[in-house]
Amino acid sequence: MIAALAGLFSFIGSSSVQAQTDAVEFLNALRSRGFYDTALEYLDGLQASGSVPVALAEVIDLERGITQQVAGATSRVVADRELQLNNAEASLRKFLNEHSGHERAADANSLLGQLLLDRASTALTKAEAAETPEEVSELQGRARTLTEQAEKIFQAAHDQYQAAYKEYKVFIDQNREEELYEQKQRAEGRYINAWFSLCECFYKRGLTYPMGSPDRKLVLDDAAARFEALSKSQFSRTVRAYHARVMMGKCFQEQGDLGRALGIYQDPANQEAPQLAEVRGYAVQYTLMCQNDPSRANYEVVTRLATDWLTQFRNLATSPFGVGILYQRAFAQEKRAEAPGIESTQRESYLRAALDDATVVGRYDGPFQDVANLMVRRIKSQLGDQDAEPKDFETAFERAYALI
Numbered sequence: 001m002i003a004a005l006a007g008l009f010s011f012i013g014s015s016s017v018q019a020q021t022d023a024v025e026f027l028n029a030l031r032s033r034g035f036y037d038t039a040l041e042y043l044d045g046l047q048a049s050g051s052v053p054v055a056l057a058e059v060i061d062l063e064r065g066i067t068q069q070v071a072g073a074t075s076r077v078v079a080d081r082e083l084q085l086n087n088a089e090a091s092l093r094k095f096l097n098e099h100s101g102h103e104r105a106a107d108a109n110s111l112l113g114q115l116l117l118d119r120a121s122t123a124l125t126k127a128e129a130a131e132t133p134e135e136v137s138e139l140q141g142r143a144r145t146l147t148e149q150a151e152k153i154f155q156a157a158h159d160q161y162q163a164a165y166k167e168y169k170v171f172i173d174q175n176r177e178e179e180l181y182e183q184k185q186r187a188e189g190r191y192i193n194a195w196f197s198l199c200e201c202f203y204k205r206g207l208t209y210p211m212g213s214p215d216r217k218l219v220l221d222d223a224a225a226r227f228e229a230l231s232k233s234q235f236s237r238t239v240r241a242y243h244a245r246v247m248m249g250k251c252f253q254e255q256g257d258l259g260r261a262l263g264i265y266q267d268p269a270n271q272e273a274p275q276l277a278e279v280r281g282y283a284v285q286y287t288l289m290c291q292n293d294p295s296r297a298n299y300e301v302v303t304r305l306a307t308d309w310l311t312q313f314r315n316l317a318t319s320p321f322g323v324g325i326l327y328q329r330a331f332a333q334e335k336r337a338e339a340p341g342i343e344s345t346q347r348e349s350y351l352r353a354a355l356d357d358a359t360v361v362g363r364y365d366g367p368f369q370d371v372a373n374l375m376v377r378r379i380k381s382q383l384g385d386q387d388a389e390p391k392d393f394e395t396a397f398e399r400a401y402a403l404i
Helices: 001-009 016-032 036-048 060-075 078-096 105-129 135-164 176-208 214-231 238-255 259-270 275-290 298-312 318-338 344-361 369-383 395-404
Strands: none
Touching: 016 036, 016 060, 036 298, 036 395, 060 078, 060 105, 105 135, 105 176, 135 176, 176 214, 176 238, 214 238, 214 259, 238 259, 238 275, 275 298, 275 318, 275 395, 298 318, 318 344, 318 369
16 A cells, blocks of 8 residues: 555656655654554655655655654653664664755754754663662763764754855845745754754763762853853844753753752743743743752742642643643652651641642653652552552552553
8 A cells, every 4th residue: 555655656746846745745644643654664665666756765764764763752662662763863874874965964963963862861861760880870971972972963953054044144024025034934943953952962961970070060061151152142032042041040950059040040930921831831840840959948839839830821731841840849748748747637638739749740751750650659658548449530540550
């Protein structure tokens, strides 16, 4: 079936450019519906066909890499995810080796760089759970190497996108030259995203060094300066620039300089523009993390701020930052239950509030899922609920799901 479609699409349109456009639109439709195997089979069919236009044949490896990367990112099976990401890296590198001067080479560089950064993040997560110093050091070293590779790739993408952006004249009248104006806007977006990702390489590299070490401070200070440069550039009013401001604060937070981080988060956390909802959400999440730090232990403040945000932005409660905010409230409630001299009824109230929040967080994939599920088991043990018969469907379903 797909082989037949591949043959059909190779003749669509009056030009090779049109054939490429039609094929990519078809692939996007397959990927958007999660039909990754079908998309890969379709690409194999195109490659096997002897009548594919040159413009389309040149991007087959790129489209294959895109498909494999998305398939890997959405897979819940670790082995399958790693296999797809390995294949995606190979496909993207093959495209870049054979078509380094292609107009979509910068896109491939960005995708490859992001893939390497994601792998660095995975290695850092594993390092946090490692049991021996040797294993921690090995995983941190692996993550550091990946960030160095990603930096080179994002630098290439940055330079390519910058050159493309500078080809446009400084001022374009949107009313008179609408199409050209939109093209420049897209070029600007790609340039800013590559710039942000390049900064992110230094941030992730800083995390590969132990807390308190001179190397960690040196690299994170450098990353903060890079994010600040983006946030104060000619693009300072863009969403990405506000993200850069938040990440500047995160660089100081990861050094333990919480006061400086909180000062930086204050402005983005108070932005009201709808397009800055994600920026605002992460600024609030990171603010709560700082206040939950043992050096501050402002657990009552965290509970109040998190509740205010979750009440005001109910529609964002299941977003990644919304789940992060909910976890910070759960953490604060559990800590409030540990206060010396607290009455037993109040202690149970805090624990059950933390349990409710942690149970919800544990249902969502992300950085807080495992720690939330650990919290659930810990609190249930304290409350004596560990072996109790479930009294509602949600509890019964949660326990059954955990056994799968």
